Amino acid sequence: MKNIDNCELTIQLSKQAHQDAHKFASQQSTPEKVKQVYTNTLAVYAVRHFLQWLGIETDLSAGDSWHSVIRCFNDVADLVIPDLGKLECRPVLPGQTAISIPPEVTEDRIAYIAVQFQEQLNEVQLLGFYPAIDPQSPPETIEISRLQPIETLIDYIDRLESAQFFLQSDEEVAIQVRERLVDQPISEIATQLERIYRTYDKYERRYAGGEFLASYVPAHPGFAFRGGAPVVDREESDDSQQTELQDLAEELLEKLDEIWGGEPVNQPVEVLRQWLEGIFREDWQPKEAVLTTVLKSGEQSQEVSRVKLIELGSHVVALLVSVGLDSENEFSIHLRLYPAGRAIHLPEGLQLTIVDDESGEILSQDQAEETNDSMKIELEKWNQGDRFSVKVAIDDISITESFAI
Numbered sequence: 001m002k003n004i005d006n007c008e009l010t011i012q013l014s015k016q017a018h019q020d021a022h023k024f025a026s027q028q029s030t031p032e033k034v035k036q037v038y039t040n041t042l043a044v045y046a047v048r049h050f051l052q053w054l055g056i057e058t059d060l061s062a063g064d065s066w067h068s069v070i071r072c073f074n075d076v077a078d079l080v081i082p083d084l085g086k087l088e089c090r091p092v093l094p095g096q097t098a099i100s101i102p103p104e105v106t107e108d109r110i111a112y113i114a115v116q117f118q119e120q121l122n123e124v125q126l127l128g129f130y131p132a133i134d135p136q137s138p139p140e141t142i143e144i145s146r147l148q149p150i151e152t153l154i155d156y157i158d159r160l161e162s163a164q165f166f167l168q169s170d171e172e173v174a175i176q177v178r179e180r181l182v183d184q185p186i187s188e189i190a191t192q193l194e195r196i197y198r199t200y201d202k203y204e205r206r207y208a209g210g211e212f213l214a215s216y217v218p219a220h221p222g223f224a225f226r227g228g229a230p231v232v233d234r235e236e237s238d239d240s241q242q243t244e245l246q247d248l249a250e251e252l253l254e255k256l257d258e259i260w261g262g263e264p265v266n267q268p269v270e271v272l273r274q275w276l277e278g279i280f281r282e283d284w285q286p287k288e289a290v291l292t293t294v295l296k297s298g299e300q301s302q303e304v305s306r307v308k309l310i311e312l313g314s315h316v317v318a319l320l321v322s323v324g325l326d327s328e329n330e331f332s333i334h335l336r337l338y339p340a341g342r343a344i345h346l347p348e349g350l351q352l353t354i355v356d357d358e359s360g361e362i363l364s365q366d367q368a369e370e371t372n373d374s375m376k377i378e379l380e381k382w383n384q385g386d387r388f389s390v391k392v393a394i395d396d397i398s399i400t401e402s403f404a405i
Helices: 015-025 031-054 068-073 150-167 172-180 186-199 202-214 234-260 272-277
Strands: 010-012 078-081 085-092 098-100 109-117 123-131 141-143 269-271 304-312 315-325 331-339 351-356 362-367 375-382 387-394 397-404
Touching: 010 031, 015 031, 031 068, 031 078, 031 085, 031 109, 031 123, 085 098, 085 186, 109 150, 123 150, 123 186, 150 172, 150 186, 150 234, 172 234, 186 202, 186 234, 202 234, 269 272, 272 304, 272 315, 272 331, 304 387, 304 397, 315 387, 331 351, 351 375, 362 375
Parallel strands: 085 109, 269 397
Antiparallel strands: 010 123, 078 085, 098 141, 109 123, 304 315, 315 331, 331 375, 351 362, 351 387, 387 397
């Protein structure tokens, strides 16, 4: 892979890019659509230039953004990588802090790349990328703060290519997937499997993968996957099919785990200093929305808090994180675990572990006893750029959340 620095993230736009952008924009009927098509076209050219520099082949004319009728009625800026899928190249105009995700670009996209425009349109900057989203529950926008570094895009593409290669192989599990999802493109299967592998913990992948496979398998009332033998009872058929799809997904994701070499990279990292600016990921909610009886002792008025529900098998707990700015450069973080759902105590044996991501050192660890109704750990004197992980575990089930200051 080529080395990428900040200078190389700035793309000079060619005369041809502006000529095509002007041509496509002149076909539109409103000033808003003219601006949209012009910047979309330039964004596609910028990403194409970057991929050419990396040695990645693209097909400029194969995308919807190069189709006159489609771009007239849709907000599209896609760039096709042959045999792999589409990148959506989303413009970011001055003052914007997020990229928009129109409904028409929520499917068949392997990633979204943010292309920053300035007042002058002679050059743009690639801010980063966001991997494939769940088309069943797509976001309307993606915050710039949640983007992954553009230099890791080629690693992500390599993962998708290796997954596609495996899915087209003679491995028994790959054959079964092709037979079950006969009408689904291999590229889309690989992309969504990578998303599940990246966004779900290991114990959850079986169920998420089973749901994904089931969403593309036609329902056949009265039949289950038992060598083609009919099953009269519909409920029994549904349960049997779901179990078999979960088994298949689990085996498939274990194979991909071997190919990809262990736990996925680029897991979401929550940047806590952004909480002080009012920027939060959707899965971190105000504590009042989740915890109705939480004790407020120990919380400081200048802290910003958010809470996230964590499922550990049959147990559900709430992780409350508070961050405060103690001085110009030092932050303090308070971590608390509370029972959630109908539970009044934390499950006995529940472990809360804090790990320094740079050194791998365990900074603090606590374990719940039979009647604990909360657990808490405090971290002091953290600086911008520091990173740590919070692991919540019981028995052989664990969830890890990653944070940066």
